[in-house]
Amino acid sequence: MEGLELIKFFGKSIGLELELDESMSCSFEADEFIVTFTDLPEFNAVALICDLGEPRVDSNEKLYKAMLEANYVFNSTYGATLSLNSETGHCAINKVLPCEIMNNDKFMAEVEQFVNIGEFWNNVVRGYVEAAGSEPPAEDAAVDVASFNAANFMSV
Numbered sequence: 001m002e003g004l005e006l007i008k009f010f011g012k013s014i015g016l017e018l019e020l021d022e023s024m025s026c027s028f029e030a031d032e033f034i035v036t037f038t039d040l041p042e043f044n045a046v047a048l049i050c051d052l053g054e055p056r057v058d059s060n061e062k063l064y065k066a067m068l069e070a071n072y073v074f075n076s077t078y079g080a081t082l083s084l085n086s087e088t089g090h091c092a093i094n095k096v097l098p099c100e101i102m103n104n105d106k107f108m109a110e111v112e113q114f115v116n117i118g119e120f121w122n123n124v125v126r127g128y129v130e131a132a133g134s135e136p137p138a139e140d141a142a143v144d145v146a147s148f149n150a151a152n153f154m155s156v
Helices: 003-013 061-074 104-132
Strands: 025-030 033-040 045-053 081-084 091-098
Touching: 003 025, 003 033, 003 045, 003 104, 025 104, 033 104, 045 104, 061 081, 061 104, 091 104
Parallel strands: none
Antiparallel strands: 025 033, 033 045, 045 091, 081 091
């Protein structure tokens, strides 16, 4: 299947008319955050991207460490990648889905899984920012991502 077909099917399934812009992207809101699809026809793939917000600038070492640990063999990301945009300072999660192995049902399941893991990491970044407050966070104030294990999640 082609990326545009998958994106349009997904949109219709949730009651939206998703149209790609000039950058081959479109977005929808899921659980209080925005998920962006980018069609990558040159790679026969679709990228899923979610901005997770900006962590506290002066005390984010623990968050970045947790993100790196989660990325290790996709330990806590279900195959997605956590990243930091050095220009904006925002954290993000993204996943590239090869269209050649997708059908509509598989794509729907992949997007749902991405939204779930995106929501988790959105809460981690937000929780870290809230835990940080105006003082540097205490040793136990950071979100405990070590207790998160994707293997314990139920597939939806």
